[in-house]
Amino acid sequence: MWWPDFNASGTQTFLGDVVNLRLAWASSSMTFDLFSSGNGWVKDYSSASAAMALSYVYPRVLLMQSTSNLEDVIRGIHATTLALNMRMLTQYCWADFDKRFELAHTEYRQQRCLDQDADNAAVHLESLLRNVVWSDMVSTYGSTDGIFDVAIGAGVSEFPHGPAWLQSVHDAFVDVATEATYWRAKGAVRWQLPWQNAWQPGVDETITIQNALGMQQKLALKKIPYQHRGPAWTSMLLYYGFWNDISYAYSGGRSLVRNTTTHSPDEMQYRAYAGGGNGPVAHLTRNVLGPYGSIDAKVVPAPASLVTAFAEFSTAFAVALHADSTLVSFVTESTDVVINPVPMSWASPSLAFYGGSLLCVQGNPVDYVQESFGFDDACLAQNELAVTLSATNLAFALIGAQGMASLCSGGVACQEVLSTAQILYNHLGAQPTLASLFQAAAADVIDVCLVQYAANITSGNLLFLTQSLVTNLDDPWNAVGWVYLFDWLVQNREVVLFQGDVDSVTIISKAYATRSFAPSALEIPQSAGRYVHYLNLYISGMLAVATSFILFHAIQPKGGMMGRNFFHFNRVAGSTWVGRIFLFIRGMTAVIFLSTSCVSFTNQSALTQLAWNHMPVCNTAEEIVE
Template identity: 30%
Template sequence: MRNLPTTAKEANTPKRHRGRVYATVCGFVYMLASVSCSSWYLTLVQPHLENDIWWPHFNATGVQTFLGDIVHSRMNLQRPQDTFLLLASNPPTLFQRYGQESTTMTVPPSSPRTILLGDIPFEGAILAIRSESLDTSLAYRTPFCWADFGRAFEMAHTIPRQQRCLQRDADNAAVFLESVLRNVNASDILDWELFDMLNQTLFTPLLDHHHASGAAWVASILTRHSLLPVSDEAAAWMSHGLAKFTLQLQNKDAQLVEASILIEDALGIQQKITIRSIPPSSQAMPATTSWTSLSLTSDMNAAASFSMSLVRGGLTDANALGLDWDTDILFPAGQGVPGMDLLRSHVGPLGSIDIRTIHIPPALAEYFLTFRESLYAFLESGNSSLLASYAHLTEPLVDPVPPTWGNLSYYGGNPMCPFMSAQSFVQPSFGITDDCTAQVPYAVHFRRESVVFALISSGLSMDQLGFVCNFSSTSSDQCLATLLAVLPLVTMWNESTAFGSQFYPPITAMSNLNISFMQFASAIDDITSQSFLLQPLVAANDMWSFYGWVGIHEWLIGRREVYSFEGDIATLTVLTEPQDELALVANDLEISRKGCYYIWYITVYITYVLVAIVTLMILYGFYIGFHVEWWNLFMCNWVIGCVWIGRPFLFLRGITAMLLLSSGSLAFIRHDGFSSLVAAPPTLFNTMVVAGEATWLTVVLHDFLLPFSDPDVTLHAPISTALVWVVLTIIQATTPHTVSISLHPTCTYSLLGIQATCTSGVVQFGSLTRLGWLCLVHVACIVVVYLVVKVYFATTRRHKGMVHGVPHILLPGIVHAFFVESGHGDIYLDKVACVMCGMVSYKNTLFHIPSWTRLTKPPTLHGVGYMFQVAKLSVPVRNMQKLEHIQQEAPCSSIMVSSVELEHRQATEQHHKYIRWVGLFGLAHMGASVAGSYGYLESVRTVMANDFWWAGFNATGHQTYLSNWFNRQLQLGSNISATTTLVTALEFGEVGTSNDYSTMDTVVYVAPLYASAIQLEVNTLSNVITG
């Protein structure tokens, strides 16, 4: 509360000196600037309120698809440093157009196997094993090494493979049979339909030949009463020296992974974005990996047919019976075939080969990212003709053959197709989906970026291009034309950036991988003269390396994979054939856009109120000749906000600004086919505006604490608010929030090695931690300024304003705290100030809008304002209490209570009883109203759970049922009128399906031929003419 230095009459006289005129002008300018900034703030916050994650200009075909592509590209590289990727400081760029209707997310075909064949956390593996049936768990192609965690009971088919198990898989829980059996109830094992076979080939040999140790282990499996908690089970695995759970490749079943990323806003709320959801293909998988090893159930079946044990070292194992798992038991008919003979003699016996996934070396990943960043930067900075020449490069198919492989018969390059016939041409390498039914020539696709990568990595010169293209017999001309077009561009880039002299391809890392291109071959006229041809993919001073680098680039982008086939004799590491990239249309409905609309409307409402009230104040200022108290004008935001808007809406407005200060500022840049997310910090003016809007929180906090404040609030409140504005502006201008992507896949495995649902990472667009720290700025500034003001008054002993009497009941507390008052507590309000306080005046009439009351009050001081006196509140003493007091003081007095007074007293008492009963009834009514409100909220909770107010509506129930209902009616061609049909009629019920709509496992049935049938329905004459 601010006291006038002179008397109220002198202060409010219309004859003001020049300083007050300037102060009044500044006050009105301040109000105009304030509402102008509030209006401008709408343009700043509106893009952020387009969605509930506060990300401006976020859409499905633009930023959403781009984020999915970025995550896919980095996940494929599997770099440890990519666990935290700063988008603003190191913006990734992709050469792809976004924002078009046809834009789709590019899903690498290798991504499911990257997840499923990676290191699976123990908890995830344990949960998956427990959720699967024993049939499913033991049908997966897992070549077990040991039965028990103690490594006492060996299960490898050969001694060399058992040694490899000890060297490579001693800490891999996936090759221990106990990891499966100890997570299945003993009753389920005993009731398993293949238990007799398991008992014959595993348990009985352990009891017969391993006696005590075998019996103890079998008893621990078959007499287990309950399963350990998942965490305890994982600890038990680790206590036996196990550190990983890694499966081997199989291509009997298609691998399916649904992946998503989370986008986190400044409130810590996360929205899920799907980046991989590819339906299973109807094409059958080839199951060619069975040549390397079989599942345990297949091994059991084979062993049972020979009355043989699966455990090594007994009297009935294969070695003791003189049998070979490859040629005698599993593949007896595979001898004399060139491919099989070569695979056995150069890799090892079939059925005992391990297929291991080879991950991209970190040095290669770093080299690739540097290459792409440098190339894209060069193309973006160059002229349009340079970029056009790059974009229009031809991408032919060429058929190269290593120069030392001529004049031979070729049986194929896929080690999992060892039974193919002789051909005159070199054939492709290992393919995941290759079913060995077709023999086609080997071909390499010259994609533009792959060719640039191969040229810079191999270091080919103009003179060497002809030699490289001569490796291709039928397409050398197309090869040479492409390379002659690309090499000048590569030369310009290299000369401009010196990339080739600064960054070198990781030849050492590639040599350590020992990736080769393999071919089964024999002499043309002598099938017995067989050759196991190997061509290193990348080698120093070898021009074939150009084709190798083309393939390596496709490995880096996820179109190819690398696997090693570890046999008893040698290890063969091959690069798979390329697979087609998959396309996924981003789902725009995954980004919620509900709450943002409400916040936007409230924010607009607040601005309109501020503008309307300030406009009305200016009009009143004209009306009274601007004879106003200048100090009150600078308090307009405080008073208007608390009187006309209210604390809840002001708090919401302030929170919107705080969320902007706690969120990233990015721009999605697209030009000439390049797309990237770059930092787009706001201007200093915009930062100041947002920081100013954030001070509404300080206003609300001061207003909330007003009953506990002292008269100094009129000083420390504005100062602390200004300090908050300055500090927030400095923080945002110097250290804005940086958007980051944290790549840490967390998966739930439905079927180990086959199906999983993963969250690939989190895009932190906003920071809840930063929001918390910025909120602390408000509190800290209030506390610091309050203490400084207290110390100031204590040391200077200056007079502080005092509150005189009870404030006027029509004026809010914020007015008494901040407006000018006279020395006796009365407050003079000019007509401009009355508007701020919620009162509209006209002559002698005041309309008090908050209480919706009209009162008559004569204006003072030449009709420019009104004087509001201190409220005079007193409690009158009842008449009968006075009479009782008089009788007690003068019992002998002649004053007697008349009979009329006694009747009045009785009537009053009866009236008071009536009032008490009415009050009691009112209290009961209030309680019932409150209870009814809570009951109503509970009753509409399920109704308001969706936007169409359908109680209990869910995806697996109502939505699936309606989808099936419509599919049936469309298939039957029913002509149903929406105005006469009741979907609840029994004739429309669903009969004959396996859907149980009370569960979470329901499906939508779609007729496979309906898509063809609908073509006949829509092919009317008018539709055909329209196009």
């Protein structure tokens, strides 16, 4: 790369941290100045063990968010086996793009599909059928009277245009561009898969660095492996997968296609197959959201107003640290603390709590508020609701809550981190632009909440409790809510919209652990630079030897040297003692040195950033002379 002092644990890890933060909330391509004081990072990169902290949420968002890049989706389908394509966990709404053959489990969900997913190609089975090798379908799911035929084909064939449509999807794929055009012509202009925790998506991401010569080098940014979760798949309560759907229908000789002779009008069968039992959590979920087996879960991206507020905060925060080194000391010396917050409306001795996740239905009543749902929650423990406070996320929260925070009930560690955050807030909170951005963002996140399944001990009534993260009231909880929003933006948490036949709710998850990733030093090419370095040392050494002989001869009494001849030294001695090829390499090295910017990886009072450096005049003159 010809980047002096570039290494894996230092510069590459720093670049990864900066870029990963922006990728966490960037919805499209973006540009930013790496050398801006707003891109400083409070972290020690001097250790060989320095590593990036990767979020497992990131690959899930990549895979499950709505996208209009249909070409990429189609290429993905063709790069995946039929078995895995059938396990996309899509809860289909229609068999065809023209919406003639309905597949939703319930009448209410069918209407919900029409209202909210009519343009989503993923909920149309045709998007898959057109892009698989039909002989693979036949060998896996049978032909006439096989699994697919009983569950889908026979029902579709009862309609006037059904047989023709079935024939049309057999090996229909021509090329990616033609297929994408067909989808869009049918009104399927986007693609979104449901949120699920059957498997953790993997991602292998790189960044490309280009130097002044136009040479490019790819360096690892993320490496998160795919992981099948097996029995830890708790979201199967929401929907248990299309492969199970057609197998279940086949076993009973029923069709999944609505309004056909073999379709069962009894929607209870799907609820029973989804499971959930009859406990308090399942009972409340069915009454408040709708039946299991027919609940849609969708990843919710952070609204643009919140992203803008966070970006402005991040820049202002880094600039403030750059301007005042004492603030850096406050941040580095503060210690994160875990608190167990409880909304005021939930703080009642008459309440018993079963849990905060609709995916965990076996909870026992306890006297403390419990964690929200989580991708990695296997429902093996009832953990108390917890939030980690740091100086950074608390400063962010104080701006959102306009300086009001009652988070610490006597804890010394909590008071210390709150005091540090208050100092940071005093430097940032007075900025009118920042305050107005936070106010605008608050209105766009009003629906994001926590939930809790509870019971009134006195009356015995079951309760579905909700608490918005941010309210319009002067509620001390708002500061906690803004900490949650900060965690969402840095992908320590995720937000999912759960849509049922009765109602919908947007819930923020519990906090997730990160994955440590240390880039490999072997990825950074160094041999070419080392060869050029040694070659230039050899060239300089040979010229030094020649110079020594000439000077020795010149000082002799009968040397007879003319001073002006020394100006021809490089041309004569270089071609004679070194060689023209080596001189060319030396000259090109000087050209590269002069045409390359001086970039330094600086650390001032624990604040790390990239900086431009002016090349010393003596160095420039030296290279020009050579």
